[in-house]
Amino acid sequence: LVGSEMCIRDREKPMVEKTALTDQELEEKLKEMAPEWKTGKNEKEVSFIQRVYHASKFMEGIDFVQKVAKAAEENNHHPDIIINYKRISIRYWTHTASGVTLADVQMAQKIDPLF
Numbered sequence: 001l002v003g004s005e006m007c008i009r010d011r012e013k014p015m016v017e018k019t020a021l022t023d024q025e026l027e028e029k030l031k032e033m034a035p036e037w038k039t040g041k042n043e044k045e046v047s048f049i050q051r052v053y054h055a056s057k058f059m060e061g062i063d064f065v066q067k068v069a070k071a072a073e074e075n076n077h078h079p080d081i082i083i084n085y086k087r088i089s090i091r092y093w094t095h096t097a098s099g100v101t102l103a104d105v106q107m108a109q110k111i112d113p114l115f
Contacts, residue, residue, distance in 0.1 A: 020047070020099025034108035036115065039100075040091075047100050048080075048093035049108055053115055055086040064088055067114050077107050 021029060023039075030037050030049065037049045055061035065081055068090055072078040082089040090111070092104035 020097040029105045048091045050091045053088040
């Protein structure tokens with residue numbers, strides 16, 4: 001592995017984690033790969049990326065969550081999912097990096113078609 005990459009094994013699915021992107025790197029990667037996603041910071045000032053899905057009915061939102069969960073499980077990279085009735089927020093950040101990594105942006109890009 002190169003530089004700051006480390007391989008993490010979870011249930012036999014390897015995933016490459018990297019260090020958190022700088023604010024500038026994050027803005028550039030989002031613009032290039034997932035322009036509908038927005039940046040934010042949590043209560044501990046840790047950066048995340050987020051996109052909100054607005055369902056027309058509650059169960060439509062739950063179906064959306066199941067699709068996101070399936071993609072997350074297949075890629076072994078799981079988001080924070082916040083359900084507020086018909087408003088579903090999907091947040092990606094990497095806990096071990098204390099910020100947003102390229103893997104988070106790649107997952108955002110992968111699940112974009114679900115929106």
